[in-house]
Amino acid sequence: MKKINSLIIGQGIAGSMVAFHLQQKGLSVMVIDAGKKNTASRIAAGMFSSISGKRKTFDEAMYSKQKFAIDTFRQMEKLLGVEFLHEENIHHLFYSENEKAETLLRMHDENFSAQTELNTSSIENIKQEHGAIEIKNSGWIDCALMLDSYRNYLSASHCFSMADFKYDELEIKNEVFCYGDFEFTNIIFCEGYQKQKNPFFENENIVPCKGDMITLKYANHGNLKILKRNGCFLIPTNDETVKAGSTYLWNNDNEQLLPSGRSEIKNKVNDILSDEFEIINHQTAIRPTTKNREVIAKQHSEYKNMFMLNGLGTKGIIQAPYFANYISELIERKKIIAI
Ligand SMILES: Cc1cc2nc3c(=O)[nH]c(=O)nc-3n(C[C@H](O)[C@H](O)[C@H](O)COP(=O)(O)OP(=O)(O)OC[C@H]3O[C@@H](n4cnc5c(N)ncnc54)[C@H](O)[C@@H]3O)c2cc1C
Structure with a gap:
């Protein structure tokens, strides 16, 4: 033994x-x-992200967990000799004038305004007709x-x-x-x-919540930033592809890959990118959530x-x-x- x-x-x-x-x-x-x-x-x-959810809230307790997570991932990177943590702003694209107006009102909340930037750098070939804000203290992990x-x-x-x-x-x-x-x-x-x-x-x-992700090939990959719009996100990765997601099917533990997940994300990506893209991968998995x-x-x-x-x-x-x-x-x- x-x-x-x-x-x-x-x-x-x-x-x-x-x-x-x-x-x-x-x-x-x-x-x-x-x-x-x-x-x-x-x-x-x-x-x-320091700001999350449909209502774009800043949660102090969650933010201190995020700081702890970043420290932990940095220690792990050192131990393993690999870089998987990417700290980058998220460009949140407004999908309507209404959303923009509501978000700008939130600027009076000092916690919210400390985490955001109004003057976003412009990104080529992106549908940004209602403008955008950048969310600081955000990023992604190559899981x-x-x-x-x-x-x-x-x-x-x-x-x-x-x-x-x-x-x-x-x-x-x-x-x-x-x-x-x-x-x-x-x-x-x-x-x-x-x-x-x-x-x-x-x-x-455990409440199972099924979610899909797609991977894209996109010619203007080099110009992209992390983008979010109307529940959809795009992350340009190091291997010149772009990850896009996601779907949320609550109380669903069906591991089968279904075309509906792929087309739901594809339609949302079409609302963000003005250029052609090619879907090269589609995956599904079940999140473990609680009531x-x-x-x-x-x-x-x-x-x-x-x-x-x-x-x-x-x-x-x-x-x-x-x-x-x-x-x-x-x-x-x-x-x-x-x-
Ligand atoms: C599409 C999608 C997008 C997501 N995006 C994000 C995101 O951007 N940010 C974020 O914070 N979270 C995200 N999540 C949520 C996040 O992935 C989950 O919260 C997290 O992965 C759960 O991790 P886990 O280790 O608890 O479970 P799992 O990842 O399910 O890992 C459980 C592991 O246990 C193993 N296992 C189970 N039973 C046994 C057994 N009997 N014997 C041996 N091995 C076993 C499984 O094989 C598996 O490897 C996303 C999830 C999905 C599906």
């Missing part, structure tokens, strides 16, 4: 962040992931690059296993758990929407060394580092260190 401190189920953003914070505290981990390609974390746009780089790092130190975790094979002894060849003090479940199969946290409910939008970062009521991080919803990037650190601190405070 190999003794480790913590076994983590799932290597999406949640599981990766839990493993990273535990390792930063000097605790040994083993991460198991089924290796699915289209998970929420793998296809996510990875965007974060697939971050997950792959961290997976390689874990694999190189024999801390990663690609397998489907079987709940009925988990042995619960006095102060330890056993699974396969491993004996460990803590187990942390981070399975995203597939948590539905988890028999240990039956009372925690009250609260993240599930919990210790099991009976098994005190069993935890769950889930329900990151539409804001996985900002929320995962903060709540993963919270769980790693609970584990560290108990001073339960196997090896």
Whole structure:
């Protein structure tokens, strides 16, 4: 039996962040992931912003989580020797004079005006008839690059296993758990929407929310910025393609790729770009959301060394580092260190 401190189920953003914070505290981990390609974390746009939602609100608590997330991602970049965090303004294009007028009124709120700029640089070949504002303290994470780089790092130190975790094979002894060849003090479940199969946290409910993304080839890629208009966003990426999204189908866990998702995004992109573009990829995945939008970062009521991080919803990037650190601190405070 190999003794480790913590076994983590799932290597999406949640599981990766839990493993990273535990390792930063000097605790040994083993991460198991089924290796699915289209998970929420793998296809996510990875965007974060100081102003969010239809009503364009600034939330102080969320902003401090965002600062923590940026620090965490910078530390991870240093460890892995890759750049996946891009801090850039978002150009929010108004879709009507009404929206513009409402937004300009918000400028009287000093929190809002501190995060925005009225004088936006103009962008060629963009439909910008009602004007735009820039949202500062925003950007995006290349999620697939971050997950792959961290997976390689874990694999190189024999801390990663690609397998489907079987709940009925988990042995619960006095102060330890056993699974396969491993004996460990803590187990942390981070399975995203597939948590539905988890028999240990039956009372925690996940609302699945299906979302699609498309990837575009676009000749004027070099001139683009991060753009948002009427619920649609475009992110120019480093490989000269553009990510565009997204759709929101609540209470939907159908993983099938449907043409309706592709055409919904395509129509919205047509409202932003005045030039031709070509769709070169279309993906779909299920977000793990909760009814009250609260993240599930919990210790099991009976098994005190069993935890769950889930329900990151539409804001996985900002929320995962903060709540993963919270769980790693609970584990560290108990001073339960196997090896
Ligand atoms: C289209 C789309 C766009 C998005 N854009 C953004 C965005 O711009 N900004 C933002 O902040 N958020 C965004 N999100 C939301 C974000 O992706 C999620 O909040 C986040 O990815 C959830 O991460 P997770 O690790 O909890 O779940 P997941 O990403 O689902 O990861 C769970 C992992 O656990 C593994 N797993 C599950 N069960 C088992 C098992 N039994 N054994 C082994 N492995 C298992 C799965 O294979 C998976 O790898 C977007 C989501 C979608 C779908």
